[in-house]
Amino acid sequence: MGQKKISIREIAKLSGVSVATVSRVINNNGRFSEETRQRVLNVIHEQGYETNAIAKGLRMQKTNTIGIVVPDLNNSFFSDLVEKIESQFFTAGYSTIICDTARDAHKESIYLKMLESKLVDGIVVISGLSEFDSKQLSRRIPIVCIDRKPNAKDIFFIGSNHYKGAKLATEELIKSGTNPVILMGSRESTSSRDRLKGFKDTLIENGLNFDSGSIFQLTNQQDETIDGRRTAIRQLLRNKMMSGISPLGIFAVSDTLAADILFAAHSLYVSIPNDLKVIGFDDSPIARYCYPELTTIHQDTDTIAQDASTYLISAIQGDKVHTDSVKLVDVSLVKRNTV
Amino acid sequence: MGQKKISIREIAKLSGVSVATVSRVINNNGRFSEETRQRVLNVIHEQGYETNAIAKGLRMQKTNTIGIVVPDLNNSFFSDLVEKIESQFFTAGYSTIICDTARDAHKESIYLKMLESKLVDGIVVISGLSEFDSKQLSRRIPIVCIDRKPNAKDIFFIGSNHYKGAKLATEELIKSGTNPVILMGSRESTSSRDRLKGFKDTLIENGLNFDSGSIFQLTNQQDETIDGRRTAIRQLLRNKMMSGISPLGIFAVSDTLAADILFAAHSLYVSIPNDLKVIGFDDSPIARYCYPELTTIHQDTDTIAQDASTYLISAIQGDKVHTDSVKLVDVSLVKRNTV
DNA sequence: TTGAAAGCGCTAACAT
């Protein structure tokens, strides 16, 4: 299938020069007369010639391609990040191979091999369940980890200041007169651990108790479906309400979880923010579609994407990168209507 | 940067055979003794050798890679589709290059060139503003268009039956006692035109008037931000309500738009579904986070992804594909709480 | 069963 694409060789023949000259013209390096330049460019244009990136990549050992490894494109925080990162690299002349691992370690490792095999110039790793093991790669490819701790000290790490985010949320909940509870999903991650710690420390700093009642973690099974989550949350709400706690404050570790809380609350006729106050995390689009609109912690994905790609590009170009190998991006509290 | 990866050549040397033999062993084709097989495989394993996909691609003129061109990964309908398509291809041994065009025709054309240049074996084009112009490609690459009419008859087209979806929604709205209005975003597309037509035809079939009052289309400016949309919609709602129409029925051309309607309605204290009935389109995650949960038209992304990839793979393998070059996937009405 | 060698399309070092 497909008529062969024309190669640099025919261009050379048609314009009566050597392949080397054509190559020079294309890449605008080396010397050639203005006249040949025109001639070659004309032929290229009229033949619709496009350079073969595979051949070039093989020859140069550089593909101008970077890989992005992401757990789940359906998660809007991730898709937002990916879109922004991609856009940065596009502008810088790189193309990107996006790999959705579906949170599957095996798939991830296959993808990593594939990226290496395709000679990508760099890799962006976003989140993930465990530490990122750089020994999976046999070549030494520049890597940046976002929200995922690498196991090697020479890999650049960047992510939101989840600890601070949790602190802001928790403080706000306390200020508004509640003794907050944290709601966590079933999945562990670098970031969720930081958030938990921020929550706990803030409780303690404010002279409140942190005990088994302060933390509510969904089981795998509960977390599997929307309905599972909502049922579990409704249960939680009922328990807390029945025991007379009011207002109740919940720090949800993600906006979707927070949205599920609001939903469960509606079905129980508890009034928000009077009887129940909730704060989410991410400031994802859904926060503005919740009813009432969700108070949440904003993650600065612009900066994360920006810094991650800037770093990676300089690492690829072999610049000595003087920055620290870890960067925490600031977060902020977005007040809307659930507190 | 990066120590060189080991090549087939060193493997050959280390196992005392020729490169040809190593290649045969790796690809398990041609003949070789069991003994050499073992020897070579051992060396490969202990050296952590991985084949260089770039070199292989150049030689074979086949990269086992397909490109996916998508307007916007942040749109959950698209990200859902992409994820499913990707998963299909992954299983079939293909890797995918995902290209987010940000709805920019120029970016799209650059991406198409890039994909061609990287010798992808096939391309999936998802949605987009205008017809897909296959003349952008100079090689003849197998292509499948999803929700995007191609300008050539030999390109496979697949998409939801948007016309039927609109019909279902409109009928439901009429049955529930309203004289429905359609709410459209500012962007034109193959699918939105079909939906509009379905809406219009259904109105007429039911003896209702279709006039300028039946259709409310957001301007570019209004459609730019959430707040712009909500303000415009609030205006619409107020007008309709003031003129005494109740209940009012709105068919929103997407779930997000429907969600914005619900929001505007809340701020106006109109009661759903008593005074206002709305149906969305897509059955995207947000439909279950709206309050009340959104009645909507379900698109069967599983089937779309499945069929699109199956088709493309056989086209790549050069099978004569006997199916029609266009396939409409069935849709269904999901009744929830806004009608 | 195995090896030698050509060649995929390109760039770069070396000639001229």
Added chain:
DNA sequence: ATGTTAGCGCTTTCAA
């Protein structure tokens, strides 16, 4: 200013 040529790592005839 331009041409010749080697070689990136691989597969695949053709020979042995």
